[in-house]
Amino acid sequence: MDAIASYIEAQHARLHEELHALLSLPTVVAHGRAIPETAQFVRHSLEQRGAQVQVIPMPNGGAPLLYAVFGAGQGKRRLLIYDHYDVQPADPEELWQSPPFGPTVRDGKLYARGVADNKGNLMLRIQALEALHAVAGELPCEVAFVIEGEEEIGSPNLPYFTQHYRELLVGEGMLWETGRRDVNDRPEITCGVKGMAYVELVAHGAAYDQHSQFATIVPNPAWRLVWALNTIKGRDGRVQIAGFYDAIRPPTAAEEAALRSMPDTDDALLAELGLPAFLDNLRGMERLHRHLFEPTCNIAGFGAGYTGAGSKTVLPCEARVKLDFRLVPDMSPDVVVQQLRDHLDQHGFSDIEIVAHNGSYPARSALDSRLVQALASAAEAVYHLPPVLAPTMPGTGPMYDLAQQFGIPAAGGAGCGYAGNQIHAPNENIRMDDYWLAMRWMAEFVRHFAA
């Protein structure tokens, strides 16, 4: 066992306790919960390890961003790291087997909202720097964390940060918040993100909910949304909004090659999802291609009328559907929202209101950068498995805002995720063994990157 692994093992109890305390904070940014407490907690974790921390207030009372520099002036390179301390809402809470903000270990897994997305990675990366410093006496390069508190609501204030603190975004690479092992437990490195257009469609009817006897003559906003949605995406899964697919840039040869080098995880993923087949019976490369290189139009929520137990005969006066579109390069969230508006108007649904919640641009980074190569060689050293190099994540994040627009490569890796994380769902969890291994991956990565 190497010195870093030994150091980490000796500190398990203390480091685990620190993670537990962070997870106990209900940092649901969508509901404005526990923001100052969590920011203060993370600041303390950083400062007690010698980081210089700036707490940067965000406009309109937004959650503050933490900028923390370790090993200022050391080495010849500079590594940027992006993480976030906020989490998704925990509902439906009744489906949790233990309280979402009462971290619980069962069968070697740690259950808590945010443990996989993103508090686990945030904490293990900070703790990895402690281990690296303890073993080597110093860091091999300067490392700067950008830690925001609004990722789960679409990072509305990051453009403010990138405009006003441009000078802080300097480095030869940015480690992204994400990092995990795939369904075969191979460490995964991801070199891009999808973008996002998140909207709510609202249809209105009578002045207040009606007895459903009036369904003969009173418009039902839930039916309006059903009919409108049916024009937006057909049963073949194809989005029918004019121009929706026009801006898509075909994958590069290198990206296609990376895709082909990815393992066939179809059956393991299906088992994890509890599904007999993917949509359209996609398999192998076709499945991967669809998953990584194509956009989506997802119903994230549909609420109308009475949804409780038993029956109630009501004609609702309002219906709402939340739609999230995942975008690939070079789609733009603003363009998609406008295309959606035009589509609704052209199809006779001018009455349906669009509330645009947030948008974010897609991004992809070079696969042959020092950042990606260091993540790969460090992973191989720790896991003794060839890492998976994914041209992009299917998920979303502000990679364009923080890195791509400044020409900085960004990639995910050195994280504790696995295929059963249930992120954004009840019973979110990590495997504790992964947590300690990812901490070693992180420490090794910084060494390789600095070399």
Next chain:
Amino acid sequence: MDAIASYIEAQHARLHEELHALLSLPTVVAHGRAIPETAQFVRHSLEQRGAQVQVIPMPNGGAPLLYAVFGAGQGKRRLLIYDHYDVQPADPEELWQSPPFGPTVRDGKLYARGVADNKGNLMLRIQALEALHAVAGELPCEVAFVIEGEEEIGSPNLPYFTQHYRELLVGEGMLWETGRRDVNDRPEITCGVKGMAYVELVAHGAAYDQHSQFATIVPNPAWRLVWALNTIKGRDGRVQIAGFYDAIRPPTAAEEAALRSMPDTDDALLAELGLPAFLDNLRGMERLHRHLFEPTCNIAGFGAGYTGAGSKTVLPCEARVKLDFRLVPDMSPDVVVQQLRDHLDQHGFSDIEIVAHNGSYPARSALDSRLVQALASAAEAVYHLPPVLAPTMPGTGPMYDLAQQFGIPAAGGAGCGYAGNQIHAPNENIRMDDYWLAMRWMAEFVRHFAA
């Protein structure tokens, strides 16, 4: 002022207090709340006025039915009355301006869940018999109340009652639970009900909610329901289930004539609903014809994924829609549910589960019966306005089970409703003046019926 009106006016405070106490009980049968307390309360109100009350237990722990006879053996006729003591759920509770079970008078209106449907009518009819007895020293005929506690969940145990207590359902007419003044304040008499098929459609996806990044490859049950619903009813409002309209019996000449005698209430109803127009811009006779003689297919509730504040990017593992179909003679709820199953199967939606909640047959009664004529002449005597004779209500109730199958005419009237009742919705209310007038209508009606 006649003797009955004088008696009622002298007793306002006590009678109002009794109504207030009944409305304070949260008798939400869908949630199993306050059933024994309410049954006991009503029993007491009946018995203290000299009724012989049977408390009839229902199978499977259902809410007990009360059967109460006033004036046993008196007069030459027998009047049956059907009411219910249960109410709809109160949610969304946050839209109530005063607590749904904290009855409150504002501007001459009494606000409470159930005040219009049906506790107000139940109480005023009992109180009217007190007035009639007090003034005349006896009742002019025998009057039997059938008071159930499961109307708002579709009267699941009424077939048990009608089978096992057939001998209690004897009379020359049955006064139905409903009764109101129309938008022009004319007293309304209704001679039929629509039937009901209430189902829940359930679509399933992955084993648990997923991060919406998987929308590329994982089926979304909310989209499944959207596509299925779109095949069930089109944008023209026409139900596309094969055979759905086949069993409809055309209205009789007398029913059509009654329709033509109904006042044009379009503008007043639109104002009340807060709508610029009815569906398909229907007006006048066309609107009435659609409303009274045609079936519906209503989305009463749609629940999937995240419907709270802000945004959450989730791919739900389940989606549910509650559909209520209002049926006209001679449609059958069982047939409609089977047609729906066949429709889904034939359109590629075998994966969508149907949970059938409850069903009820439509019914219509003769317009020239003693019952209807007595309601009309009594209304004219009290309100000095020609009553509206409606061939049917657009709403539903177990009129077939309780009356039509035994050849007993049934009709609604002698009730305190008005066009702004907001039944089944937040802020359900009655106008207190209507309550006292309807009590007089009820007393007069019994006199006319017995004559």
